Amino acid sequence: MxxxxxxxxxxxxxxxxxxxxxxxxxxxxxxxxxxxxxxxxxxxxxxxxxxxxxxxxxxxxxxxxxxxxxxxxSAKKIEQKLLGLTSFTEDMRSRGYRPASKLISFQTISANQRLAKALEIPENQKIYEIKRVRLANDIPMAFETTFVPAQLLYLQESHIKEGSLYSEVENAGFKIDYATQSLEASIARDAESEILEITKGAPVLLIERQTFLTNGMPLELVHSVYRGDRYKFMIDMKR
CATH class of the missing domain: 1.10.10.10 (Winged helix-like DNA-binding domain superfamily/Winged helix DNA-binding domain)
Structure with a gap:
């Protein structure tokens, strides 16, 4: 009481x-x-x-x-420790969840000034734009938009539907080195709420990640919207 x-x-x-x-x-x-x-x-x-x-x-x-x-x-939130660079697929499998992706769109576009700068390529060069919903046990967890230089490797829609982008990159002979990532709190907009099956204005985490290969070339720029009610990020700190 x-x-x-x-x-x-x-x-x-x-x-x-x-x-x-x-x-x-x-x-x-x-x-x-x-x-x-x-x-x-x-x-x-x-x-x-x-x-x-x-x-x-x-x-x-x-x-x-x-x-x-x-x-x-609610179901317990999925925890992800910010210690190593893993794909969504790898991270979900390591926690005993069944990962899946629902492809929203896959197209080749011309890089605008901001994307060209982030991917270190000339403006208007062709890049892949991949929009996906990432799921764990059939529950939408994140809405993800990925940009990859088209000159780096050849991608087809089937590659994205059937597996991890990181696997495709590594199978092509590239090695992924590190990434820089930012997180901030926000609220779901109309499109995001519909895709993630949450109410408009629900709390979400906005994440932007820039990933680099061992040769120093940028591999991708990723914008992700994670459900605040299903996901949380953890970090260990030592003094």
Whole structure:
């Protein structure tokens, strides 16, 4: 129960009570929680207080709303440690998930000034633009747009559909060396929310990665939108 004399806000106490049930395994993934009205009656608080607690837990990824059905306990977030350079496919397999990709579009375009600079090629040179939804156990995790210099290797749509881009690159005799990556928080726009099956305005992680080969040439520039309710990145730090 909650303590109305505590300096802790009531909505925060309700959040913590729900979190404990989830973290202790009392409420497993897929459990439908009580309605706002039932929570309000149980805790003797206003529905607005309950709504704030539920909204915060949805934003933090503990709960998910299904329109017309109710609010449910979310699946545990996938954790990725920022220690080594791996492909999405390799990372999901190492965690016991079944990776897959849904190809949205594959085309050859002319590099604009920004892309040409990032890929260290002349402006207007041909590059591959690959848009994919990355899935784990059939759940959309990320919407990814990849740019690769067409002069580097020959790619077909089947190569992208059937396997990892990194595998194709390494099979062509290239060695991948390192990448620089940036992360920032954002919210899902219309197209992203539809593709990732989340509500518009839901929290997402924006990631941009520039990957280099051992000969110093840029291999790719990747823009990714990761679901904030399904994915989190971890890093170990030593002093």
């Amino acid at each position: 909650i303590d109305k004399k505590s300096p802790m806000p009531l909505y925060f106490q309700i959040e913590e009570a729900i979190k404990q049930k989830i973290e202790k395994g009392e409420w497993i993934t897929g459990t439908m929680i009580s309605s706002e009205r039932e929570f309000a009656e149980n805790y003797e608080v206003s529905r607005m207080t309950v709504r704030q607690a539920i909204n915060n837990l949805v934003n933090d990824g503990y709960l998910t709303r299904q329109k017309g059905k109710g609010t449910f306990v």
